[in-house]
Amino acid sequence: MENFYLVLAYLLIGMLLRRLPAMPENSGLVLNIYVLYVALPALILKNITLLEFSLALLIPAVTPWLLLLIVVAVVLILSRLLGWSREVTGALLVVLPLGNTSFLGFPMTEALFGQTAMPYAVVYDQVGSFIALATYVTIVAAIYSPTMAKPTPKAILLKIIAFPSFIALVVGLLIRDISMPPLANALINNLAATLVPVVMIAVGFQLSFRFSKSEVSPLISALSIKLLLMPFAAWLIWTTLGQEGLAVQISIFQAAMPPMISAGAIAIMAGLAPRLVSGIIGFGILAGLVSLPIVFWLLQHADKDKMEKFNLWFESIINALQQPIYWWQLLALSVAALLASMANKKLQLLLEAQNQQSVGFRHIAVRSLQRLLWPLSAMLLLLPIKAIFEWYNLPMQLLQIAVPILLALALIRLSIYILRKAFTVSPLLKSSENFLAGLIWFAVLLHLAGWLPLVLEMLDSLAMSIGETRITVLSILKLVFMIALAFTIAIWLAELISKRLLQSSHISPSMRVGFAKFSKFLLITLAFLLALNAVGINLSSLAVFGGALGVGLGFGLQRIASNFISGFILVLDRSIKPGDIITVGDKFGWVEQLNARYVVVRNREGVDTLIPNENLITSEVINWSYADPNVRVIIKVQISYDDDPEQAMALMLECAFASPRVLRDPIPTVRLMEFADSGIELQLRVWIADLEKGTGAVKSDINLAIWRAFKQHHITFIPYPQRDLHIKSGWPPLDKPEQD
Structure with missing residues (x-):
């Protein structure tokens, strides 16, 4: 080597x-x-x-x-x-x-x-x-x-x-x-x-x-x-x-x-x-x-005895296909497949009718059963057929091959369904489905060829020792498989719990997110520990790993740990909830998601900003909807000193409901704020309950209504600063042109 x-x-x-x-x-x-x-x-x-x-x-x-x-x-x-x-x-x-x-x-x-x-x-x-x-x-x-x-x-x-x-x-x-x-x-x-x-x-x-x-x-x-x-x-x-x-x-x-x-x-x-x-x-x-x-x-x-056994097995299959007695096996397989298909068609209709009203675990169980119905039905039909063949001492090579193939088909269908339920459908997931299906079929081929024990023995022989622990390629593959399986099931259950929490109207939005986060963290931790225990790793040996993790958190991972813990604090103290309208620094928008490491804030332009949880704990945050979703909107107008301010204020109050988003309680008000240099400053104050939709449309509708009302009643706007110029000495005389 x-x-x-x-x-x-x-x-x-x-x-x-x-x-x-x-x-x-x-x-x-x-x-x-x-x-x-x-x-x-x-x-x-x-x-x-x-x-x-x-x-x-x-x-x-x-x-x-x-x-x-x-x-x-x-x-x-x-x-x-x-x-x-x-x-x-x-x-x-x-x-x-x-x-x-x-x-x-x-x-x-x-x-x-x-x-x-x-x-x-x-x-x-x-x-x-x-x-x-x-x-x-x-x-x-x-x-x-x-x-x-x-x-x-x-x-x-x-x-x-x-x-x-x-x-x-x-x-x-x-x-x-x-x-x-x-x-x-x-x-x-x-x-x-x-x-x-x-x-x-x-x-x-x-x-x-x-x-x-x-x-x-x-x-x-x-x-x-x-x-x-x-x-x-x-x-x-x-x-x-x-x-x-x-x-x-x-x-x-x-x-x-x-x-x-x-x-x-x-x-x-x-x-x-x-x-x-x-x-x-x-x-x-x-x-x-x-x-x-x-x-x-x-x-x-490769063991020559096993190779000879495989050759004899393969030759027996070829010889069997040439003998009429073995055609009974093909007939039995065909009958089992036909009856399984007929039963599958009938049962699928019944399960589909039941599934329309099922939710949660029952829905998942019904969907899983629908995918496993045909291979399981075929296997159940093959069992009495195999018993009959054994009773009459008839050859069963083809029937013995069909059983692991049906098991592989059932396992592939169930695995792919779990993958699709646990993760979002993506090109990578589709490729993982193909890889998983190919891996299962490859294992079936190794089993039929008699090579599976040989491959497992080879993987177990490739080993290295660290102290008293012997680590083999087979144990590593088992660990990876168990962790992947446990993580998939854990994420699947966490998503299911999260969906059930979102459907509950008796729990506040922040507590829904908190329970979902905690359940996901707990399930993933349990999955990891159970996977380690399943492959024979002593959990007490993780004490050293825990110490190393603590050192890592103290040096390189402290910001990640800080964001992770800050996320739980935000959820538990209910200071920020999904749907809240917040301002962090120069970022304004509403909270879309509360994740483990960051918060997703979407603005009016549809742009999502990922803000680390730590920033929301250590910096000043304006929560526009913390206690009350109502927000006041101010429309400023200046009129001329020659106009009647009381009439202008009455007209502005009439225009307050030009936007359907303006609330009637609290009622709109108009205030004379200042006698400014260029005119009289008036303010119309209205309240809205949907700040996430912005204030531009509300101001536009009200400003347009005020402009129309002022035009109709001949009230003068002062849209920009103005000055009156008084010349005391008069215009200078113009020089007369000389005459020829």
């Missing part, structure tokens, strides 16, 4: 070099050109001498083409089921069938299997991946691309013949029996040795993880097909045909490689979902560095 760690180190070096300003942007391209034209041909020339012609070479030569047909069929089917666009479908058809069998495959094969495995890796890459890249990828990219021209057969042939690695393969086959000079051998060996560091540094330099949220679903599907389905399909093909040995292992290992970088570059140049392709390549390489050692471990530690 030392070589594998070196591969990771080279990848990290490439990622670090990308951040250096001194490195040109095209450094990755330059390194790729060196690998394609120098290091890769040298490696082929070096390993071609180790190639021994046998029927075993057909396995790595045929495998990539068989997998290409399978992947194309799967992508086209998923495209129709999931409604992918033509651009996304073309991108997946180009990127998925071919693996990174040279850039990543050669160094990983050499690091894990050794030099003896390299000839098979070369055959897989050159006969399979490379020729498919030059033919299939070029044609498919041209068909789906909106810009590329369709290639001619002559152009494809020239591309194959002129490719450096293909030339090296032909030359190596021609001179493999010729003794090379020592200097030539040394040159080839040294150049070939540069492949692993240079190619991994280039991969790290070009690694990209940018993609759109709408492309999460095809991204998850693509990585599942490439890293899980393809190696499983390769293993299933050759295991069914009874083949084994190093050639089969290398074929399966190469099939598990992440997507090919060159195919991704062609898809990007063709304009086929560039961000999606970039995400598939980047995340594929990152996930491949984790999945490839697992595939290697499975290939090295």
Whole structure:
């Protein structure tokens, strides 16, 4: 495994070099050109001498083409089921069938299997991946691309013949029996040795993880097909045909490689979902560095007895389908599915009628039952059928397969319903649903294949010890699963409690928010502690973690803790409630939400301002609706000294109700406030109860009514400062023009 760690180190070096300003942007391209034209041909020339012609070479030569047909069929089917666009479908058809069998495959094969495995890796890459890249990828990219021209057969042939690695393969086959000079051998060996560091540094330099949220679903599907389905399909093909040995292992290992970088570059140049392709390549390489050692471990530690049992089981299924007696199982499955469908249709109508009047837990229970009804009905019907088959000693292989499949279907439906109830629907949630469904189906396939105990054993063997505690990958996965499950249920229950509190009219708004916050915090804390206890972690060991958390709160997390505690204070002292109209500094608006860390304040322009809870505790806050929602609005008017102020005040009082939002209690009033420099200042004071709607419309309606009334009664406005100019000495005499 030392070589594998070196591969990771080279990848990290490439990622670090990308951040250096001194490195040109095209450094990755330059390194790729060196690998394609120098290091890769040298490696082929070096390993071609180790190639021994046998029927075993057909396995790595045929495998990539068989997998290409399978992947194309799967992508086209998923495209129709999931409604992918033509651009996304073309991108997946180009990127998925071919693996990174040279850039990543050669160094990983050499690091894990050794030099003896390299000839098979070369055959897989050159006969399979490379020729498919030059033919299939070029044609498919041209068909789906909106810009590329369709290639001619002559152009494809020239591309194959002129490719450096293909030339090296032909030359190596021609001179493999010729003794090379020592200097030539040394040159080839040294150049070939540069492949692993240079190619991994280039991969790290070009690694990209940018993609759109709408492309999460095809991204998850693509990585599942490439890293899980393809190696499983390769293993299933050759295991069914009874083949084994190093050639089969290398074929399966190469099939598990992440997507090919060159195919991704062609898809990007063709304009086929560039961000999606970039995400598939980047995340594929990152996930491949984790999945490839697992595939290697499975290939090295697979129990031959279990493999033989699986072969016998699979052969028994094939033989069963050829015997008439086994058609009774298919008939029983068909009858169970038909009766389950009929019962499901009737019961769904009854449950839907009941669900129209149900709320809360009853509504959730009914909805859950509706999703589980068909698989549970089918399972209940299969149980007496299995009992009958056992009574008459009839074979039951197909019935035994149907049971875990129905269980997986029920579990998937229930899990997705819980996810949708616990979280807001988003592209990330939809991708999580696809990932969860794929994970459950993958576990079912491992169970049917007999590999599940082997995988669990492998995960449990990958361990490290910290003091007296043994930490394994399996325990970490269990912890993550338990925490995710517990958190999902806790958030689901917290949202349910919050909805019930919002429907209650006997609890004040602030107390509703307070109870909702407290219940959510309590449920999440209990979920975390129960998850830790479920995986066997001693809760008393958290005392050290609590001390470290206290130190963290004292230094870096004190503002976060302060905002969190301030949120509870705001709720408990009822100083600010949802719907209150407040002013904080120069921010005016009404409170939309009281969250754990901040308060959402929306202004009249519809802009939400997130104000930390601590600011509301430590600074001055004006709450316009704290005790009384009524707010006074003042309209100022100036009239001339020549007008009657009493008449103007009476007219203004009549105009007070020009806006329907003005309250009649308290009654509007008019006050003469000042004998100002430019005129007499009057004020109309009215009250409104809906400040969140603003005061502009109220002032506009009343001002317009006052203007009309003053015009009708010839009262003069003083809209701007005015001055009277008195000239005591009179105008100066004008000079008479001179007469000619």
